[in-house]
Amino acid sequence: MIAIQAYLQQKASHVEKRLADMVDMPRVPDTLREAMTYSLLAGGKRLRPVLVLATAEALGSDEETALPFACAVEMIHTYSLIHDDLPAMDDDDYRRGRLTNHKVYGEAMAILAGDALLTKAFGVIAEGVLQADLPPETGLELIHEGSIRAGAEGMVGGQVKDILAENKQVDLTHLQEIHRAKTGDLITYSVRMGAQVAGATSSQIAAVTAFAEGIGLAFQIQDDILDIVGEQEKLGKTTGSDEEKNKSTYPALLGLETSRQWVTELITEAKASITSEPSINGNYLLAIADYLVSRDR
Template sequence: MRKSCEGAIVTPNELERYLEDRRVLVDEALEQHLPGVSEPPKEIHEAVRYSVFAGGKRLRPILVLAAAEAAGGQIEQALAAAAAVEMIHTYSLIHDDLPAMDDDDFRRGRPTCHKVYGEAMAILAGDALLTQAFILLSAEIAPVDKNPEARLRVIQEIAMAAGSKGMVGGQVVDMLHEDREIDLSTLQYLHAHKTGALIRGCLRMGGILASAGPEQLDALTGYGERIGLAFQIVDDILDLEGSLEALGKSAGSDLRKKKATFPALLGIEESRRWAHRLVAEAKQGLVIFGDRGIVLGAIADFVVMRRR
């Protein structure tokens, strides 16, 4: 694979093929580990699968796999954990879209779960996905079952990332600051927890499953924190500049709901500079991995250059 002096994949096609290959692997794992639509009660499993298989980049589970590879592991070591991460991410999207939260009608280009199955079933679908993720993470699935200590660390890692000190906590701050002034430190806290905590957790999970050493794990943590924040900043910008067709969800919703965002506080251009600076810092931290960090460097570029 050709690379530049900065360690990034040169051609977009190379990264596109990598992301597509890993997306297929993640989808296969999700298909294997989710209950079938015919299993009773079929109504809940239909709602679950409707949301999980609605599309999406699968960026978070791919980061689990890429981190494992960067740390010298094999993707087979991390596939179950990657699938569990996508279940947790999808649960959060289902709940975020509810009328009591962001009240969105579209997600990934399709009507949101509660629009198709009703609010009660959407709540239960999210609950089912969160629970199923921990069923999967705690199961003895080779080769993870050969390292029960790593499996326990991964469970704790994702639980912390998803809970009140992570994703849930960030969502609370987001809701409390709708239509209210916010300072920069609080906004950073919001983004770092609502979006960044789960992304950081993905990198750490992949490293743990690949038996990464302390220095490698620190590097993955720093990388995850920076691209997690950059991802949400770019998301905020795209909400202003994108369209339903490009984003798969209603554009301009943050502005209409007067949400706390980087563009609202700093403006679009300064927000864009901030995201690019974070990505540059994230890539610098990958030096410890040598050539094995090339993919993570390319993903960092993808995060800041994406259009949806």
């Protein structure tokens, strides 16, 4: 039995320490640095960076090599949250029980802090490759893939699809397409980046990609479930906010019980794609998959 909570906390704290170093930049206006730091160090599960680290280690790399890539993914995730919370978008005042970035620093600074984090992320990846002496072609491929998965064809496109689907009847295929882009692509990127940093073979990469796609979808369905049944104080946001915003959810389309069954199936399949590849030392990845289903926040 793996102590996954302790593992997650330890990895998250390493990521947070490195993130704090990375944004402690000279030559940056104080207000901008503070706004970037406020959201970057606002806690949270750190799921994406932990996935980078866990995948890299499962494939024989070490934390030190993988850490910059973990931080880059968290910067991209954080920028997307800052921009999503803006009045023009989801108009959220609170996230994880704290005021959102624009409520503290104003809209202009929130937009720019997001822009700066996104811009920084790509430099962090490039630097990570150069400093760890990884094959530079791998670095360019990682950046190219990140640009697609985080951009118009991936995460940003997913946010647009989500906005366009508000107040509309959305079927299951469409809902999956939205989430594949909006949240799935960055989770998949995290895992694939960890694998490539470790110099994984193409069959190893295929295995962890299938794993990531499975847990990414399961994570989203679980989020929708928690939004309905979760207790407000545990989530730190208003329960039922999807319903309030008239957003389509898996429980609304499939019912709560079928949604839960699907999560279980997805996690089982995701774990199987790891265990079917004996060269992957995947104990922590398997534990993370289980953790995602058992979590109550």
